[in-house]
Amino acid sequence: MRKILLCVALSFMVLSIHAETKTATGTGYWDAITWSPAGQPQSGDDIVIPDGITVIINDSAKTVRSIDVQNDGANDNPGTLKNNYALTVTGASSTNSTVSGKLEVNNLLVFTESNLSVGSDGIIPSLLVNNLCLRLLQLRLQIQVL
Numbered sequence: 001m002r003k004i005l006l007c008v009a010l011s012f013m014v015l016s017i018h019a020e021t022k023t024a025t026g027t028g029y030w031d032a033i034t035w036s037p038a039g040q041p042q043s044g045d046d047i048v049i050p051d052g053i054t055v056i057i058n059d060s061a062k063t064v065r066s067i068d069v070q071n072d073g074a075n076d077n078p079g080t081l082k083n084n085y086a087l088t089v090t091g092a093s094s095t096n097s098t099v100s101g102k103l104e105v106n107n108l109l110v111f112t113e114s115n116l117s118v119g120s121d122g123i124i125p126s127l128l129v130n131n132l133c134l135r136l137l138q139l140r141l142q143i144q145v146l
Helices: 002-018
Strands: 021-024 046-049 054-057 062-064 066-069 080-083 087-089 096-099 102-105 109-111 115-118 143-145
Touching: 066 080, 066 087, 066 102
Parallel strands: 021 046, 046 066, 054 080, 062 087, 066 096, 080 102, 087 109, 096 115, 115 143
Antiparallel strands: none
């Protein structure tokens, strides 16, 4: 029994070690821009899109742990995420996603085990919502206007 518990504990530690926060450092397509630290975000990663940066999902569906689309409010150029392909935010019950910038939903958008908070400057334009599907899996989805 101890060996099983040890294996389970080590599995969780390994999963948490591989999760990173990836920050977009330039505007462009998801697969072509520079991420810091280097490499495209993976399914266990948190992504940050800073003020003034636009990231477009252009080539295939993506899965991440959380999103943080930022807006410092100092100009009319907020961080922007456009999902031209499906985006799944898997999260964990303790992981929140935040949109203070702009989220253009042009394809399937799925949140599982993650909260979505929309800041007072956050924009999710209704004219750009073509196929929005917020699907609840195993948890709640909270959309809050802060």
